[in-house]
Amino acid sequence: MSSNQNNKVRVAIAGIGNCASSLVQGVTHYRDATDEVSGLMHHTIGGYHISDIEFVAAFDVAAAKVGEDLAVAINAGENNTVIFSEVEPTGVKVQRGPTLDGIGKYLGEIVELSVAEPVDVAQVLRDTQADVLINLLPVGSQKAVEFYAEQALAAGTGFVNCIPVFIAGRPEWRARFEEAGLPIIGDDIKSQVGxxxxxxxxxxxxxxxxxxxxxxxxxxxxxxxxxxxxxxxxxxxxxxxxxxxxxxxxxxxxxxxxxxxxxxxxxxxxxxxxxxxxxxxxxxxxxxxxxxxxxxxxxxDSPNSAGITIDAVRMCKVAMDRGIGGALEWSSAYLMKSPPWQHDDDYARDQLEAFLAGGPAGRDAVDRLNEGTRRKDGGLEAGTALVVEQQVPATV
CATH class of the missing domain: 3.30.360.10 (Dihydrodipicolinate Reductase; domain 2)
Incomplete structure (x- = not known):
């Protein structure tokens, strides 16, 4: 587990596409954010302001991005999202990750792959003392996402899975993150208003x-x-x-x-x-x-996603600070399309806010909303079927 104790959220990103561009720009744009600013759900989470987010590592496979400073790479290659904030050089060079199945047929027609050798991702995460690894790889990158999840486990890093390759939704992955004492939020980020x-x-x-x-x-x-x-x-x-x-x-x-x-x-x-x-x-x-x-x-599209990711990374760090591992139920239910357990959004938000306020989401929130609220198991290990269960209070 990261030994970072400097009140920062040290973030690594896998996949420097449009969503990464909007996220990095957003950290610059909101570095002086207050309660009154528009476009944010939380300017501070668990004591972490947006200005406390530091990007310490970045991975990609594109020749246009590998070797470039993160501030340059977010506007390179096929990235075409809006530029709403000028990002100063970060000192973080984008490093070559493995390709695996991360580049499909149609992306392969337009993306020139870097000839650099892939780095040891887990070692980079250790060396940079990354707290959280965000997965922003292309849809359908099953093997590549599983690879990065493995690297997070090996390096002792929390994991935020923003794409629909099911990691938090699989019991075997949840068990491994829980056993390692590492939090995971997933799967498939909801947009701010999407x-x-x-x-x-x-x-x-x-x-x-x-x-x-x-x-x-x-x-x-x-x-x-x-x-x-x-x-x-x-x-x-x-x-x-x-x-x-x-x-x-x-x-x-x-x-x-x-x-x-x-x-x-x-x-x-x-x-x-x-x-x-x-x-x-x-x-x-x-x-x-x-x-x-x-x-x-x-x-x-991409700023709409980044408005949620910017909260997810800080929630993951709060869980790490509290020694909580495994899938974060309320963060995942409120921020993700396919969480391990589906809940109504208002209910998930109330439970999440109770947790972020400093205590477990438990009796008070449940009593306010009636204990009979439905809970649906969103894990996809049994295909697409969802199982209705009685609502059970949880701590995350």
Missing amino acids: ATILHRRIAQLFRDRGVKILRTSQLNVGGNSDFRNMLERERLESKKISKTNAVTSVLPYEIPAKDVYVGPSDFVPWLEDRKWAHIRVEGEAFGGVPLMMEIKLEVV
């Missing part, structure tokens, strides 16, 4: 108001390298599972698979890092009368 969290809220609204959802769809298009990568449909299976479960898990009934579609639909290059989401929900209201809702959401 298509999936919006779709999920609509589903909750229909549920709470007694309208039965008959059919629903969410079609996302974008122009960044993430959407280019997802043209390779073989890399999409976990992404579609993650986004679909995030929506359907809030319902007390099943919707036939043919009546649900939630996922990426196409790549439109001129959109660059903008994403358009088209959501349609069809339901049956009072008297069996049909009710339909359509919404279009347009966002800049």
Whole structure:
């Protein structure tokens, strides 16, 4: 485990794409943030201000990024997100990680791989005393994500898994992080106000108001390298599972698979890092009368993600400070699409805030919200089925 005791959150990043760019810019942009500033859920978490986040290591495979200062690499290669903050040189050079399955067919057409030899990632994490490793690799990078999870375990580093390769959602991985006394938050980051969290809220609204959802769809298009990568449909299976479960898990009934579609639909290059989401929900209201809702959401994709990641890394560090290992239930439930255990967002937020306030999320929060609140096991070891259980208070 990291020996860092200087009140900083020392962060390593795997994958220096658009999301990493927005995160690094955000730490600069919000270094003097106060309660009144817009765009943040928390300016301070467990005593850690955004200015306490330090980037100490970075890994990528692209020739345009490897060997460059992190401040340069975040705007290099195929990165095309907005530049909202000028980042000064960090002194952190991007190092060559292993490629494995991190570059798919369509990314391989545009990304020139670095000829440098891959570094010993675990040793770099030890040498830099990294507290938290963030996984921001491309969707579908199963072997590469598992590799970086192994390196976090070997180096004694917390792990934040921002993509839909299921690590926190697998009991064997959770057990290993718990045994090592290392926290993990995952899987698949929710955006600050993104298509999936919006779709999920609509589903909750229909549920709470007694309208039965008959059919629903969410079609996302974008122009960044993430959407280019997802043209390779073989890399999409976990992404579609993650986004679909995030929506359907809030319902007390099943919707036939043919009546649900939630996922990426196409790549439109001129959109660059903008994403358009088209959501349609069809339901049956009072008297069996049909009710339909359509919404279009347009966002800049990567800053929308970074607004959540900037909290996740600090929550991971708070857990490390408190000696808590394993999957962080409430952080994962509130910040991730496919957490180990699905909870309603308001409930997860209340439990998380109770934990961040300095104590376990337990009796008080449960009593306020009634102990019978549903809990759904979001672990995907048994396919996509979700098991309804009685709500049990937890400490994280």
